Amino acid sequence: MEDIVLETRGLTKRYGGVHALEDANFILRKGEHVAVVGDNGAGKSTFVRQVTAVEQKSAGQIFFDGKEVNFEGPLQAREAGIETVFQTLALADDLDVPSNLFLGREMFKFRLGPFSILDRKAMRERTLEALKTTAVKIPNVDNPIRNMSGGQRQCVSIARTAAFASKLVIMDEPTAALGVQETAQVENIIRGLKDRGVPLILISHNLRQVFDLVDRIVVFRRGRIVASLRKDETDGNDIVSYITGVKGTDAAFA
Amino acid sequence: MSQSTHGLGGLKYDPAKRSRPQELNVFIALIVIVAAFEILGRLLMGDSFLLNTRDNVDTFFNEQRLQIIILQVSIVGIIGLGVTQVIISGGIDLSSGSIVGATAMIAMSFAQVATVNGNPNPKAIFGDWAMDLPVIVPVVVGLSCGLFAGLINGALIAYTRIPPFIATLGMMVTARGLSKWWSKGNPISFPTDGYATIGKGMMPVVIFIVLAVLFHCIMTYTKYGKHCYAIGSNEAAARMSGINTEHHKILVYTIAGGLASLAAVVLSSKNLTAQAGMGVMYELDAIAMAVIGGVSLQGGRGSILGTVLGALIFGVIISGFTFLKLDAYYQEMVKGIIIVAAVVLDQWRQKGRSRG
């Protein structure tokens, strides 16, 4: 029990009549890297949105860091130590890199409610540090990120997550839109997290990447978790048969 | 600069792609427009637009014209500051002109003198209790009206998810109705000396400049400003980052309403009267100033400095038309064309940038 970082029991989300997520029982242990795989529409992003409280769950319980949590919003989840790279980039294109890194958790020189004065210098310095520790290279952090390539933007998003990572990192298809070199860069950041002992939930369609990086693979199918397999007890074909429903459709999964 | 490839594993980054600050472009446009009027003036009127040509005055520039230009834009400019932060945060406010009307009527009702030339004030709205009140009363009453109207705008937009366009259109019609109903269409006049000093002489310009500097600082250096840009740029991202977008929007529209009512106080003080039709179309003039100044109607881009420059362009064009003795009707039409042109320019700029 002590070594469990995140656990969901019976986590369920319905959008009107759509059962996007049904009775998801999920466990993540300290330092563990788990991949979540599944077809498009299987409910992976929905799962992430419930855990991070971007949306409110329909039913079920979430335990994080040893106690049950009911986050009211994403900020609470983040303050509790869950850092997320969402599938749709949660970046503001018109802001520069430090503003994006610190969006919603700015550093201040002087507190004055909503009109608190930003400490732009400190945020810029910490941004450069964060980019350095994650080995992300951005030519000019003072430019709006609109002018950056998809890979650079994704790296900003991931650097944000990795830099603030405390207890859990979730990445929803972080490399889906990236080229080969950019993907390698992101994978390096993930290995860095493993070395630092930061637990990770990685959502990915890339089985090569999944087998490369994680300890365990959880398969979602039509809103349900149909398999949870240690990397060494499965292979690509096995996973694909769970994803497509050849295996595990009726089998009670425990 | 020889290293054109650095960054992620040889990802190309071209420093030349860095866009020139929008404000510089607007400033250049301002100079071009002034120059155009100067040339047209010399060709068509045989007179200078910018420079002093009168013998009895010993100044280099035509200071009178310059004063008129800034004076006539400063009141709408105050509204423009509020509208700028609304548009940057991805919204729109069509109610400011009507808020000006309603606020002017209400504030003026509390700013009247008891006697005019020995007779009771012929335009009195309330009884004796509301006469000769200290200036703070009408100012506070007026500002409260605008803040309240803005609060309603913001709450509607934040909590009922009515599009800003519709919510503020409703406020536009309602507030105008209120200003007509308030005194059954009669003008309200004869303010106290205290009230009359608020908008006297160049006071509107002073107030506009002070507020412009204040809002420039707010938009540039505070969390509030940063969140305006963030929400206008990507509202979902702002929400996912933990920004309370509802509270922020309410504050944005409340401030916009407050600035509109401040403009109303200055305007009614300057004119020494308030009328139900005051401020008609000001919302569009204010939006035009912002858009001309490079504030994107898509949200996320623009600045207070841009809007101030936009306001100057606006003033120069109107003043230039008067100078060229063009009909007032043309001015309206040209205003319309300028707004559309500025929006088209913005969209075109966006397109050029999206796959940059």
Ligand SMILES: Nc1ncnc2c1ncn2[C@@H]1O[C@H](COP(=O)(O)OP(=O)(O)O)[C@@H](O)[C@H]1O
């Ligand atoms: N906001 C929403 N409203 C209605 N249905 C939704 C919403 N979000 C997701 N869904 C549905 O929930 C299911 C799971 O979606 P999602 O979690 O995005 O899948 P995945 O990330 O695994 O591709 C899909 O059928 C999708 O259409």
Ligand SMILES: [Mg+2]
């Ligand atoms: Mg998804």
